[in-house]
Amino acid sequence: MWGGFFAVIPLVTVHFSGPTSSGGLGWPAATVGLVLGLRQLTQQGLTVFGGAWADRVGPRPLILAGCVLRCAGFAWMGFAETPGVLLSAALLAGVGGGLFDAPKSAAITAVTRPEHRTRMFGLTSISGNLGMVTGPLIGAALLGLGFRTAALCAASVYLLAAVVLGATLPRLRPAGSKVSGFGGLRTAALDRHFRRFTLVLIGYFILSTQINVAVTLKAISLAGPGATAPLYGLSAGLAVALQYPLLRLAERTLPTRAALMVAVGLVGLSLGLMALVTTFPALLACVALYSLGTMLVYPTQQTLTARFAPPGLVGSYFGFSAISLGVGGALGSVLGGTLVDAGARLGLGALPWLTLAGIGVLTVLGLRWALRGLEFGDDEGGNQ
Numbered sequence: 370m371w372g373g374f375f376a377v378i379p380l381v382t383v384h385f386s387g388p389t390s391s392g393g394l395g396w397p398a399a400t401v402g403l404v405l406g407l408r409q410l411t412q413q414g415l416t417v418f419g420g421a422w423a424d425r426v427g428p429r430p431l432i433l434a435g436c437v438l439r440c441a442g443f444a445w446m447g448f449a450e451t452p453g454v455l456l457s458a459a460l461l462a463g464v465g466g467g468l469f470d471a472p473k474s475a476a477i478t479a480v481t482r483p484e485h486r487t488r489m490f491g492l493t494s495i496s497g498n499l500g501m502v503t504g505p506l507i508g509a510a511l512l513g514l515g516f517r518t519a520a521l522c523a524a525s526v527y528l529l530a531a532v533v534l535g536a537t538l539p540r541l542r543p544a545g546s547k548v549s550g551f552g553g554l555r556t557a558a559l560d561r562h563f564r565r566f567t568l569v570l571i572g573y574f575i576l577s578t579q580i581n582v583a584v585t586l587k588a589i590s591l592a593g594p595g596a597t598a599p600l601y602g603l604s605a606g607l608a609v610a611l612q613y614p615l616l617r618l619a620e621r622t623l624p625t626r627a628a629l630m631v632a633v634g635l636v637g638l639s640l641g642l643m644a645l646v647t648t649f650p651a652l653l654a655c656v657a658l659y660s661l662g663t664m665l666v667y668p669t670q671q672t673l674t675a676r677f678a679p680p681g682l683v684g685s686y687f688g689f690s691a692i693s694l695g696v697g698g699a700l701g702s703v704l705g706g707t708l709v710d711a712g713a714r715l716g717l718g719a720l721p722w723l724t725l726a727g728i729g730v731l732t733v734l735g736l737r738w739a740l741r742g743l744e745f746g747d748d749e750g751g752n753q
Contacts, residue, residue, distance in 0.1 A: 402706025413695020415467025420688020574697025637729015
């Protein structure tokens with residue numbers, strides 16, 4: 370599924386915003402960024418409710434329906450020739466993702482013991498990064514046959530996933546809870562510490578989205594449309610090779626909350642350093658540093674979310690946590706494209722990167738504030 374996603378999403382920027390001389394449509398970067406941002410917002414907005422639904426009906430039916438809708442959305446993207454059609458297709462794909470996102474995390478939590486969850490989320494992230502390695506390479510190869518072909522091939526992956534998951538996914542029963550309907554979301558929203566944690570993470574997801582927007586656009590400007598394959602290949606390849614040992618090292622030496630703050634700081638620093646980049650190899654060096662940060666954020670953030678959640682409301686808490694990715698991803702997509710356009714218009718190439726670095730600093734400080742004074746019982750380095 371990750372392979373299908375990364376076979377087509379980077380190509381959306383390349384195809385619709387790329388120069389017409391290279392086969393692109395030449396749309397403004399801000400327009401494409403807005404479409405990607407609204408897709409992200411739609412997906413994560415629905416994920417808020419998808420998690421609560423998983424608490425009531427179990428994750429399996431939601432995951433299967435999400436795969437089918439994501440397939441339809443990606444296939445429709447291949448036929449988009451106007452911003453309106455592209456937006457409609459992207460929103461449909463976002464609805465599909467919103468149905469399977471939080472239920473997936475709830476299912477992982479349900480079948481793992483607490484002391485194994487950080488590693489399990491880490492292994493899940495590694496599988497996703499394997500998709501990130503292969504997806505852009507396949508997408509770049511398929512782009513020679515046309516964007517439509519690439520989109521249809523990516524869509525077929527989700528149809529295949531629905532068939533495989535329909536045959537193999539356990540029918541997990543919802544955990545019993547005294548909270549009815551969407552009351553679990555209300556419980557999560559009223560959890561002051563968890564609410565702070567979720568809102569502060571918006572800053573991180575503004576940064577993480579830039580690999581699909583500002584970083585991709587800079588890579589294209591330095592090395593042409595073919596730059597997406599090595600860009601994503603390096604990022605995902607490092608995660609596949611280093612994520613698990615790096616995660617184990619962090620578990621032995623840092624509390625989970627400290628590991629999260631260090632990881633977000635590395636992401637902000639790497640984006641700030643891109644203000645100095647003038648060559649493609651230098652950009653790849655910054656992407657390597659960026660990847661060291663991002664490969665730690667997902668498992669630590671997911672683990673902390675599971676620790677916050679009371680029994681029977683895990684899906685609701687994962688659903689509520691999607692607000693940070695939805696809002697941050699949407700803001701990041703729009704902000705990234707807008708900053709790139711503004712920097713080019715004003716002759717200030719460093720503008721996007723220094724702004725993003727500042728957001729990184731504020732996010733680290735915000736996480737320190739949001740997690741201060743919390744006791745999870747096992748949040749000490751060496752026993753997680």
